Amino acid sequence: MASFLEKYRRSHTCGALRESDLGARVILTGWVQNYRDHGGLVFIDLRDREGVTQVVFDPGLSENAHRLAGELRSEHCIGIVGKVVARGANKNENLATGAIEVWADELEVFSKAETPPFPVEDKLDTNEALRLKYRYLDLRRPRLQKNLITRSLITKTVREYLSADRFLEIETPFMVKYTPGGARNFLVPSRLNPGSFYALAESPQIFKQLLMVAGYDRYFQIVRCFRDEDLRLDRQPEFTQIDIEMSFIDEVQLQTTIEGMIAALWNDVLGLEVTLPMRRMTYAEAMEKYGVDKPDLRLDLVLCDVTAPCKTSGFRVFENVVNGGGIVKCLRVPDGEKLSRSTLDGLTDFAKQFGIKGVAFARVQEGGAWQAPFAKSFSDAARDEVNRIAAAGPGDVLIFVAEKAKAANTCMGAIRLLIGDKLGLIRKHEYQFMWLTDPPLFEVDDDTKEVAAAHHPFTSPRTADEDKLESAPGEVLARAYDLVLNGVEVGGGSIRIHRSELQARVFKTLGISDDDARAKFGFLLDAFRYGPPPHGGIALGLDRLAMLMTGAESLRDVIAFPKTQKGSDLMTDCPTGVSKKQLDELFIRLVDDLPQKS
Numbered sequence: 010m011a012s013f014l015e016k017y018r019r020s021h022t023c024g025a026l027r028e029s030d031l032g033a034r035v036i037l038t039g040w041v042q043n044y045r046d047h048g049g050l051v052f053i054d055l056r057d058r059e060g061v062t063q064v065v066f067d068p069g070l071s072e073n074a075h076r077l078a079g080e081l082r083s084e085h086c087i088g089i090v091g092k093v094v095a096r097g098a099n100k101n102e103n104l105a106t107g108a109i110e111v112w113a114d115e116l117e118v119f120s121k122a123e124t125p126p127f128p129v130e131d132k133l134d135t136n137e138a139l140r141l142k143y144r145y146l147d148l149r150r151p152r153l154q155k156n157l158i159t160r161s162l163i164t165k166t167v168r169e170y171l172s173a174d175r176f177l178e179i180e181t182p183f184m185v186k187y188t189p190g191g192a193r194n195f196l197v198p199s200r201l202n203p204g205s206f207y208a209l210a211e212s213p214q215i216f217k218q219l220l221m222v223a224g225y226d227r228y229f230q231i232v233r234c235f236r237d238e239d240l241r242l243d244r245q246p247e248f249t250q251i252d253i254e255m256s257f258i259d260e261v262q263l264q265t266t267i268e269g270m271i272a273a274l275w276n277d278v279l280g281l282e283v284t285l286p287m288r289r290m291t292y293a294e295a296m297e298k299y300g301v302d303k304p305d306l307r308l309d310l311v312l313c314d315v316t317a318p319c320k321t322s323g324f325r326v327f328e329n330v331v332n333g334g335g336i337v338k339c340l341r342v343p344d345g346e347k348l349s350r351s352t353l354d355g356l357t358d359f360a361k362q363f364g365i366k367g368v369a370f371a372r373v374q375e376g377g378a379w380q381a382p383f384a385k386s387f388s389d390a391a392r393d394e395v396n397r398i399a400a401a402g403p404g405d406v407l408i409f410v411a412e413k414a415k416a417a418n419t420c421m422g423a424i425r426l427l428i429g430d431k432l433g434l435i436r437k438h439e440y441q442f443m444w445l446t447d448p449p450l451f452e453v454d455d456d457t458k459e460v461a462a463a464h465h466p467f468t469s470p471r472t473a474d475e476d477k478l479e480s481a482p483g484e485v486l487a488r489a490y491d492l493v494l495n496g497v498e499v500g501g502g503s504i505r506i507h508r509s510e511l512q513a514r515v516f517k518t519l520g521i522s523d524d525d526a527r528a529k530f531g532f533l534l535d536a537f538r539y540g541p542p543p544h545g546g547i548a549l550g551l552d553r554l555a556m557l558m559t560g561a562e563s564l565r566d567v568i569a570f571p572k573t574q575k576g577s578d579l580m581t582d583c584p585t586g587v588s589k590k591q592l593d594e595l596f597i598r599l600v601d602d603l604p605q606k607s
Contacts, residue, residue, distance in 0.1 A: 013088050013117035024060020028108045030093045035111060037062060038088040038119075040149065041081050042129070051078040055089065058154045063101070063110040064089055071114040078113075084122035084129060084146075090115035137565075142579040144570055156567045159278060160555040164231055166277045167251055170270045176227040176253070181216035183209055183233070188529045192236040195246070203596040209235035212548060214465060215533050217254040218505060221544040222536045226256035231551065240574045245552065245564055247572075253502075254546035260490055260504060263545050264444055267492065267500070271442065278558060283442065292448040292486075300338065300422025302448065305496030306441035308429040312421050315339045315395045319411070322391035324383050326369075330411035337411045338421040340428070341399040345372055345406030347432055353406070356424060360410065363420035369409040373401045413455075426496070440557075443493050447471065450487035451518065460518055464489050467533075468503040469545075470515070478514050492549065499554055502547030509537055 017036045026035065042054035042061055051066040066078035074089075081087065091113035101107030126143055127135040131152045140147040147153060168178065187194055187208035194208035210216075212234050220228045230252045237246060255263055265286070272283040288306070295302050298311040319327040319337040327337050342348060356368040371381035377396050379387065401407055408424060410417045429435045450470050452461045460482050462468070470478065474485040489503035506512045512534075516526050526534065555567035565571040572578055592599065 013115075013119075017088070017090060019088075022059035023055050023057040023062045024105055026062055026093055026106050026109050026111070028095065031095055031109065033093045034090070035093055036088065036090050037064070037111065039086070040122075040129075041083055041085045041087060043083060044081050046079065051075060051081075053078065053081060055087070056149075056151075058158065060105055060151075062106045063096070063104075064091065065094075065110055065112045066116070067112060070112060071116075074113055074116040077116045077118060081118070082122065082124075084125055084149075086119040086122070088117045088119060089113040138573070138579060141565075141571070141573065144580045148569065153566065156555065156559045156561055157569060159559050160551070160567055162278045163274060163551065163555055163558065166274050167229075167231065167270060170273045171227075171229045171253070174227070174266065174269075176229045177225055178230060179220060179225060179228050180230060181210070181213040181220075181232070183235075185210045185216075186532075188215075192238055195235050195237045198595040198597060200595055211236050212250065213252050214467070215530070217252060217546060218467065218533065218541075218544065219536055221254055221256045221505075222539065222541045226542070228252075228254045240572065240576060245568065245572055246576050248564075249551040251500075251549040251551050251554075252546070253548070254544060256542040256544040258543070258545060260446070260488060260545070263502070263504075263547060264490060267547060267549070271492075274554070274558070275440065281440070283440070287492075288443040289446055290443050291446055295445055296418050300418035300420070300425065301496075302445055303491065303493045303496055303498045304422075304443070305426060305429075305435065306443060307436040307439045307495055308425065308434055310340060310342065310425050310429055310434065312418075312425065313339050313341070313399050315398050315409075318391040318394035318398070321388070322386075323388045324386045324391075326367075326383070327409075327411050335411055335413045336417050337409060338417045339395065339399050340408040340421055340425055341401050342406040342408065342428055342432075343404070344432075345404055348406050348428070352431060353408070356408065356427075359424070359427065360420050363423065364416050365410055365412055365420045368420075368424070369411075371407045371409075373403055373405045373407065375403050377401075377403075379407075439495075441495055445491040445493055446489075447486045448489050448491075449483070450474070450485040450489075450515075451482045453483040460520065462519055463487065464501075464503055466515060466519055466521065466530075467505045467512070469506045469511070475511065475514075478518050482518050488545070490547070492547070494557055497553060497557060498550075499557065500547050500549035502545065504543075504545035507537065507541040507543050509534075512537070 019038050020036045023037055023039050037055055039055045039057035042056040045052040049068065053064050054061045055064050066075045068075040089111065091111040093109050094112050096108055096110050125146055126139060127133060127146070129146055129149045131150055133150070172178070184197055184207035187196065187206060192211045194211060197207040197209060199205045199207060213230060213232055217228055232250050232252050233247055234250050235247050238244065240246065253267070255266070268285050268287055272285055275281045275283045292302055295304050297314060298304070300312055314336060316331055316336045320331040322328065331337065353370045356370070360368050369381070369383060371379040371384060373396065374380055377393055379392060395407070399407060410421050412420070449463050450468060452463045453459070464487060469488045471486045471488055477485050487503060490501070491498050492500035506515060552564045552567055555561070556564055559567060561567050570578065570580065577583065
């Protein structure tokens with residue numbers, strides 16, 4: 010006798026049927042969402058990744074199907090054959106298929122399910138560890154299925170857009186040469202080369218530059234990358250990049266290409282239009298107005314620098330900071346009566362995580378006077394100048410932080426977002442894109458004056474700043490750029506150095522000797538002896554894009570099988586120990602004080 014699947018082929022998904030299908034005979038497959046016996050008639054909601062359809066079993070229509078339906082329970086996997094019928098007055102407005110139901114005359118139970126450890130539904134009060142342990146059940150939930158469907162649409166659109174623009178999709182190695190610096194690598198022992206190790210690539214950076222040298226002038230790859238770092242909500246040990254490199258371009262050409270891709274994504278996946286060209290903002294402007302290099306532009310509050318008037322204000326706390334090389338940053342909050350005294354007082358505790366000892370605030374009165382504990386210590390002239398710079402008026406609250414520039418900006422950037430969230434000023438349903446441009450090429454330690462690459466050592470300095478490489482590295486700006494969306498960096502890249510003499514100067518500024526450069530990057534430097542083209546690129550975080558486009562709360566909600574914050578896979582109980590035999594084959598010996606599992 011032929012089986013159900015030999016006789017039938019699924020005709021529709023569980024989210025497809027509408028009133029236009031009334032009277033049709035259909036075949037559906039999926040999982041039982043829930044079961045209800047209403048005194049003779051059995052009702053189930055049948056679910057697949059596309060939606061839910063109500064199915065009815067009537068003993069008058071088929072005794073056998075009705076009998077089998079009486080044994081159904083949640084998460085049984087089944088197939089049904091039946092007729093599409095109108096629900097009439099019982100229409101369910103909450104379901105896309107709510108105007109119809111299927112009266113089934115055949116039922117096949119493909120497999121039964123034990124009682125799940127948690128309900129397979131979106132409104133779920135279950136700790137994440139349990140959901141990750143049973144991830145295959147968690148992934149049945151409609152919200153997560155929608156997230157992964159959206160992620161799939163993102164990669165489809167990216168491939169179509171870039172392929173139509175002459176890009177070639179080329180794979181690069183995962184197992185690569187270990188090069189010190191940057192993120193910590195995962196190491197892979199080589200059995201065939203005892204004592205030697207591969208590194209899992211943290212990015213295809215060097216290989217995509219080699220592809221430019223090789224003449225593949227437009228490359229892309231949707232690629233897995235690996236970094237052995239401490240984890241958080243927006244970081245995983247393995248993640249996915251949309252990796253892009255182009256030859257014979259400048260920053261504007263590359264950014265324009267990416268803008269077109271982003272516009273296609275928002276149109277195809279979300280049905281929304283993105284205004285182009287996107288806003289450009291220099292690193293200096295971002296730090297001045299927002300305190301961070303990835304500002305959330307859905308919030309109109311901006312910071313201002315009031316160091317100059319505070320230096321001669323008479324208020325010793327501010328004066329001492331300024332005379333010690335610090336700055337005073339100010340945030341004007343309109344309609345300050347909405348900010349309670351307890352909220353303002355709590356800012357000092359909030360600021361401690363940034364190394365800030367205190368936060369001052371003042372309420373602006375009629376005529377520009379301040380209501381503040383330090384108001385009498387502040388000269389009228391300095392107060393009036395602060396009001397002018399901040400554009401402050403009656404009813405506003407001014408919030409101040411005085412500290413070294415980096416700490417003051419970081420803290421005030423965070424306070425800006427905190428206040429915006431508390432007052433409901435962040436426009437949650439907007440997508441605000443911007444390009445951050447002209448960041449510093451180097452990070453210079455305030456105390457040791459040691460110079461480190463702010464990005465990677467192949468990032469090109471601005472042409473106008475090349476003369477400062479040796480004399481004033483802290484003033485050199487990079488031909489680098491980040492794509493920022495709603496306060497999240499979703500992509501970053503740069504124009505690369507293609508001139509050997511300029512690369513040598515950058516290495517020297519970074520303290521990388523010729524021998525070190527040869528040991529770390531010799532194959533790239535060799536390639537650059539053979540006519541490298543001007544080139545640049547960018548890497549966009551696919552996981553972060555998917556998280557923002559779906560409204561997910563963490564990266565784990567847009568990755569099928571993610572790791573925990575400790576880098577564990579609770580479902581497969583990974584990582585695990587290995588046997589001594591396996592270690593011996595790799596010529597690895599564990600030290601005595603480390604645990605070993607057999």
